[in-house]
Amino acid sequence: MNRRATDLLRIIAVCCIVFNHTVWRLYSQIGTAAQTEFAFWLGVFNQAGKASVLFFLFLSGLAFGGHPMNADFRARDFYRNRVLRILPPYLLACLLAYGLNLYKAGQSFAGLMHFDGLTFAAGLLTGAFMPHLYFVALLVYLYIVFPVLRRISFSPRRAVLLAVPWLSVYCLALTVRSGPVLCINQLIDVLENLFGEAGGTIQYSHAILHRFLESSAILRGWCNSFWPHTFLWLHYFTFGLCFFQYGIWAGHRTLRARAESGSGLAEKSSNSSFSVRALILLVLIPISTIGIWLDFYSASQAGISADHAGRIWRLSVAVNALVWIGWLLHFPIVGHGSKALRVLTRVSFSVYLFHMFILEASYGLGMSVRIPVVMISAWVLALILYGLTRLHPVFALLFGEGDHLSSARSSAS
Numbered sequence: 209m210n211r212r213a214t215d216l217l218r219i220i221a222v223c224c225i226v227f228n229h230t231v232w233r234l235y236s237q238i239g240t241a242a243q244t245e246f247a248f249w250l251g252v253f254n255q256a257g258k259a260s261v262l263f264f265l266f267l268s269g270l271a272f273g274g275h276p277m278n279a280d281f282r283a284r285d286f287y288r289n290r291v292l293r294i295l296p297p298y299l300l301a302c303l304l305a306y307g308l309n310l311y312k313a314g315q316s317f318a319g320l321m322h323f324d325g326l327t328f329a330a331g332l333l334t335g336a337f338m339p340h341l342y343f344v345a346l347l348v349y350l351y352i353v354f355p356v357l358r359r360i361s362f363s364p365r366r367a368v369l370l371a372v373p374w375l376s377v378y379c380l381a382l383t384v385r386s387g388p389v390l391c392i393n394q395l396i397d398v399l400e401n402l403f404g405e406a407g408g409t410i411q412y413s414h415a416i417l418h419r420f421l422e423s424s425a426i427l428r429g430w431c432n433s434f435w436p437h438t439f440l441w442l443h444y445f446t447f448g449l450c451f452f453q454y455g456i457w458a459g460h461r462t463l464r465a466r467a468e469s470g471s472g473l474a475e476k477s478s479n480s481s482f483s484v485r486a487l488i489l490l491v492l493i494p495i496s497t498i499g500i501w502l503d504f505y506s507a508s509q510a511g512i513s514a515d516h517a518g519r520i521w522r523l524s525v526a527v528n529a530l531v532w533i534g535w536l537l538h539f540p541i542v543g544h545g546s547k548a549l550r551v552l553t554r555v556s557f558s559v560y561l562f563h564m565f566i567l568e569a570s571y572g573l574g575m576s577v578r579i580p581v582v583m584i585s586a587w588v589l590a591l592i593l594y595g596l597t598r599l600h601p602v603f604a605l606l607f608g609e610g611d612h613l614s615s616a617r618s619s620a621s
Contacts, residue, residue, distance in 0.1 A: 212546070213536055213539055214267055214270065214536070215549040215550065215552070215553045216549065217267065217536065218553050219549070219553060220257075221257075221260035221261075221263045221264050221267075222264075223257075223583060224257030224258075225257075225260050225261065225264075225340070225560060226559065226560075226563045226582060226583050226586055227253070227254065227257065227579065228254050228260075229339070229564060229567060230567055230578060230582045230583065231250045231254060231575065231579065233575075234247040234250055235250055235251055235254055235514055235518070236513070236514050236515050237514070238251045238505075238508050238514040239509060239511075239512075239513070239514055239517070240514075246575070251504070251505075251514070252501065254518070255500050255501055255518060256500070256501075258500060258520055258522075258525045259500075259525050259526075259528045259529035259532065261520045262447070262520065262525065262526065262529035263532070263533075264343075265347075265448050265451040265455065266451045266452070266458070266533055267455060268347065268350070268455060269357075269451070269452040269453060269454065269457075269458070269459065270455040270456070270458050270459045270462070271455075271459070272286075272358070272456065272459060273455060273456035273462075273463075274458070274461075274463055275459070278358065278459075278460075278463065281355070281358065283355045286354065286355065287351075290348075290351045292605065293557075293608055293609075293610065294344065294347065294608070295348075296605055296608065296610060297557070297558065297606065297607055297608040298341075298344050298345075298561065300606060300607075301338075301341060301344075301561045301562060302331060302332050302335075302337050302341065305331075305338045305564075305565075306327075306328055306331060306337050308568065309337060332345075333345060334441070338564050339564075340560065340563075341561075342441075343444075343560070344560075344561070346444055346445060349445070350448060350449065350452045354456075357452070357453055357456055360453070360456075362457040362460065362461075370450050370453055370454075371450050373446040373450075374443075374446035374447040374450050375523075376446075377442045377446050378523060444521070447520075447521045447526065458533070458537060485534075485538060486535060486538040489531055489534050489535035489538070493528075493531055493532060493535060496524070496527050496531045497528055499524045499527065500522070500524045500525055500528055503523075503524035504517050504522075504524075551591075554594065555587070555590040555593070555594045557608060558589070558590035558593050558594070558608060559586045559590045562586065562589060562593075563582060563586035566581075566582050566585045566589065570582055570585075593607045594607070594609075
């Protein structure tokens with residue numbers, strides 16, 4: 209795949225994600241009485257870039273699957289670089305989000321100083337402190353299993369089987385609007401009614417009913433609080449694993465293409481089939497984008513909230529992402545993009561991590577002003593942090609450049 213194309217795609221994907229989070233308050237009004245024409249058009253633009261998270265997952269797999277390290281892969285070196293790249297800035301973002309949540313909950317300064325280690329650890333493992341941090345936690349888990357995933361060779365059968373868990377969870381969520389949560393609640397309602405009817409005829413049944421109601425209240429509370437997050441994570445992990453593995457396979461393909469680059473026959477074969485398949489996929493891009501819009505607006509008009517109707521795991525979004533990915537795979541391989549693109553790609557992770565804090569500070573602004581302010585400020589902040597990493601190793605470690613610092617030391621030794 210063309211390096212310039214992947215760099216541009218990553219940058220555009222981050223911009224779409226920031227846009228999505230910035231307009232969410234108006235976007236969530238779609239399908240309700242509060243919907244405005246401005247919110248409608250925001251939804252149109254927002255849904256057009258909804259596949260951005262899937263691109264990010266795919267590109268992450270592509271970067272590792274096509275990396276020269278695979279020729280002599282060492283899990284220890286891979287984990288060290290990923291830890292230095294991801295964990296310090298993620299830990300910083302979680303600490304800031306944790307403090308911000310306590311402040312918004314009305315905690316005093318003394319309360320802010322009270323650190324609940326268990327709550328923080330749970331939020332760190334799931335990315336629960338802010339809506340966007342789940343993605344970083346998901347990436348960490350995918351990186352953990354990468355040494356296993358890289359050993360799985362591609363086959364069409366495996367590609368289909370990999371999508372089965374995600375599609376199964378997706379179909380379960382569609383079958384019952386609120387998923388298993390509603391199923392369990394309805395089951396509890398039926399059992400409570402049965403116990404209630406039996407209460408007037410069976411001796412001592414009031415004590416039994418009392419015990420059951422106590423336990424059912426606990427189960428209902430667990431169902432309504434814990435299980436939705438678990439089910440949400442099943443969505444995230446199953447589709448995340450799917451697109452991450454597709455990226456790894458695309459990276460393997462890139463490595464093979466580089467190895468065969470000296471073969472004129474291989475290039476001729478590749479070029480002969482490029483135009484027809486690329487043209488078909490190019491035509492499918494706007495068609496699949498229209499499919500996203502139809503899926504979203506039909507679901508929102510059917511009473512499903514815009515937030516759920518526009519989720520990134522929707523089948524229409526996945527199809528759109530696959531069409532884009534298939535089209536980009538037809539571009540000839542180019543070794544390196546421009547230096548400016550590489551820097552912007554590098555800082556895109558900081559843009560993703562810290563843009564929500566800028567968004568929190570901009571809620572007093574009108575939406576037409578907030579959108580450019582948040583999007584521009586997020587990139588400016590990320591570039592400033594990147595500049596600081598060049599001044600001192602401590603900044604490099606704190607803001608996600610520790611892997612480069614480690615590589616430089618290894619080369620020097």
